[in-house]
Amino acid sequence: MTKVRVAGFSISLDGFGAGPDQSLEDPLGRGGEDLHQWVFPTRTFRTIHGEEGVGTTGLDDNFVRRSFDNVGAWILGRNMFGPVRGPWPDESWKGWWGDNPPYHAPVFVLTHHARPPVEMEGGTIFHFVTGGIEEALDRARAAAGEAADVRIGGGAATIRQYLQTRLIDELHIAISPVLLGEGEPLFAGLDLPALGYQVTAHAASEAATHVIVTRSD
């Protein structure tokens, strides 16, 4: 059975999945990079960024690697795709990630503004979905096929929408030992137990506490 899942999503102790004031210079918002300190040293992350054979192994690396395992299609919110707001002024913005993004699969970007698909190097194709979160999930499931998962990459607002509609099967959340004070809250105002979600596993490294949250029915 394939899953709709969130993986490797980091939050602060005070519950923020990104800092405030996202911009070209600060894709993760102010202070947002601190959330991901558990990722950067790992072997999987460094390999993705072209540094073969270096980086840490162990719990954090396992979670980064598993976050990419068997992902057949992705869903991203508009703000995770870029800082452009409103109608697309032109076709020039192609994501934060350069010519060869780390997705290597179809990526469905939620937006209110239609735009033709953008094909990148390495198998990533950005599709722009204007019909809402369920249409995006239907298209992502179809693209992923019967054997692969759909990963909802983020950001926090997108994950919240899918949680509220109970469309996520499993989340891996990493809690980083930092306080942001403001930003994009992940859980605020969501009653996850009432929506059927519970913690089913947890483990901690020096850098983060990892929890698996699963929908029970």
Added chain:
Amino acid sequence: MTKVRVAGFSISLDGFGAGPDQSLEDPLGRGGEDLHQWVFPTRTFRTIHGEEGVGTTGLDDNFVRRSFDNVGAWILGRNMFGPVRGPWPDESWKGWWGDNPPYHAPVFVLTHHARPPVEMEGGTIFHFVTGGIEEALDRARAAAGEAADVRIGGGAATIRQYLQTRLIDELHIAISPVLLGEGEPLFAGLDLPALGYQVTAHAASEAATHVIVTRSD
């Protein structure tokens, strides 16, 4: 230099320091006991409850033991003292903890309704403070003397008031791997970095992630 500190205060992954609907049967609110699973098996906790020589040692036990070290006076919110709301109907309610509460020091209870002090066994005296959080802290500091700390026991609303006024020097928070969905939020709406607070240490056991939050100036 003595400290005003919070210690051994547990929150859920979604940020609640107690569950909803506190009552006589449910002093910690619905689901609230789950927050404290890291405490119950420890040697220090079991010793406090009369079971000498049993219980776990290690990280969790160290944090429980240190939470009681050198505490010269306590401050508690009214709801942490009991489920009675409004004016005291009589003098019968003497806390949740029986004849010999685990404080063994003066305890200053925040309330809007005056009441004479209550002396318990084992050195605990409950004082009822109607003049607000600063008066309670002044009295607690005087009672603790020059060599001992003041511990703010909780609940979440009381800790929030002392954080907003920057009167807490250090917090030890334990994040338990559970979701409550609703309850008493600890950090919601507080910008701790803007108030001068940062994480200065962290460590995790199987049962909880422990963080130390310190005011920097």
